[in-house]
Amino acid sequence: MVFHIDGDDVRSLSRTSFEAIDIAEANIEEWIIQNPSMLGEELLVVASQYAKFDRTTERPDVLALDPEGKLVVVELKRDRADNTTDLQAIKYASYCSTISAEELQQDYRTFWNERGDHEQLTPEDVGERFAEFLGDEVASTAGDGYAEFALDDRPRILLAAGSFGPEITTPVIWLEREFGMDITCVELEAHRTEGEDVYVSSRRVLPIPEAEEYMAKRREKERQQSRSSTRAERAITVLLEAGIVEEGDIVVFDEGSVPDDTDRRFDPDDNFWRGRITGKTGRSDNVKWLENGAEYSFTKLAQTVLEETTGREFNVNGYPYWRHTKYDMTLTELRKTEVGDIDW
Template sequence: MVYHVNGKGITALNPTSFDALDLTESDIEEWIIDTPSILGEDLLVVASQYAKFDRTAERPDVLALDPDGKLVIIELKRDSADKTTDLQAIKYASYCSTISAEELQQDYRAFWNKRRDEDNLLTPEEVGGRFAEFLGEDIATTEDGYADFVLDDRPRILLAAGSFGPEITTPVVWLEREYGMDITCIELDVHQRDKEVFVSARQVLPIPEAEEYMAKRRQKERQQSRSSSRAERAITVLLEAGLVKEGDIVLFDEESLPDDAEREYDPEDDFWRGRITGKTGRSDNVEWLENGAEYSFTALAQEVLEQATGREFNVNGYPYWLHPEHDISLSELRRSKVGDIDW
């Protein structure tokens, strides 16, 4: 039983069902699109009813991305999960395993632009900035402006339903423990008090004891995968390729400065200059000559823009910093030169 506490009083909330409240799976889907944290984790919703698979009309309810760069296939059932819910989600995961990072961002842009006013549509650069910020890393951009990152090719599965029977929980536990499949089962509970409706979510699988072990196992796999990938952060790639080195000075790109900037651009002014530290961590790639503090290229680009204009920015930093020796941005330098390196 769930209770509502109001001051010193307490009132029981009556358990009910989505069916009894005449709520559909489409309603639940919209809740998750609007507030994905209802499922108990931080997710970036990419699309709903994703319909870009060849030779099939089947559609996952919601497609999302988690902070580790994994696709999340979300399958919803209004009340009890039926006997084929897990198999259905596995099929969707297999369909989605070939999506590239740029395709995912294009789909994100198309989906959200359909829900926005025509005068407020997302650009590729804005989408790339959102993905870079969500993933929490300095990420280079493609020629079109999208974030250039590696999308994990093993999607996660998240099943959300009113309840799960053993015909779902038994194979889910087996698939996770024997084959390392990342499948989460979330039970959605709904209660009512007068005309108010309350929804809560509870993870039933993996159980907390197993979740810690599986989380460590998946983290190890991700670290191994990332360490072997050539698509690292731009600064790491550029340092390893010898195209930049510790101590190199970079300049903020004057052409990237907004028209409403209140500070005059001067390439000799330390405000517009940074020094590459040679470090490859997330937050100490460049020293700002203005104050001697160390930043990521994204954080420093945003700091410079915000101080120059007095308003907030959400950008990917690499296109904003020029390397004087090459006379192009770090983003362009990686894109145009790294491919010529004999690894």
């Protein structure tokens, strides 16, 4: 049972179907374009009904990018996922595997410019958006065109539907465990009050809890392998070499990035929310967590803090989450600031 709480007023929400309340699949697609966090994670929507494949008219519902630089192929079903939903998405993922980073940004620019929701985007605008979304660990831009980053050639698959039967969940689990395919299933549920107000909730149903440890280890391995490839110099290296930050400097978790559903009160003086820069520039030793004295990368520590306070898994880039106490700026903001612009 789901309840809507408004002060002392508690109203039960009755689960219904999207069909029953006259919601079309196109409506759900538009909701996701406008608010992709509905799918339970941070995504940058690149296009919908993507139609640039050779020799086929098939189109994935939504094409997006996650913070690790992986394409995400989103396949939507308004009600129960049918028997071919997973196969459709696998085909779309194979079609998308050859898209380059520049092509993806060109497609993003075309899609959003054609919608006319805002001023026309230039390549520089798009490059800045992608670089900001992906963070300094993944992307770089000189400000004169599209961002540079290594686009993973193994797209993720995200299936979103009103419900999933064993004809979908069984092959998905098998593909994950035996072949390492990154497939997520998210149930979208419609609820209605007695006053006919409609609410939508989302719930990840796969990977199932029993597979979480396995999937977490596999994703961490992929992150490490991806980061060992050629990419922009890490923000911490640039900041240390420029003398902007030093060994021993304190960083505090950015209060604005604390999730609404955290079960721990934010306190900038609490060691749980604080770290000390180590002065090291490896992949896992940039910052010492004052809570336990262990060393992490800024990304891994951000993920650890977020996961411990919410019980949910996060896939984020770390630099925007840590604020330097001396400058009162995040490490991402510091990275973008020229040395001469800082008030010493």
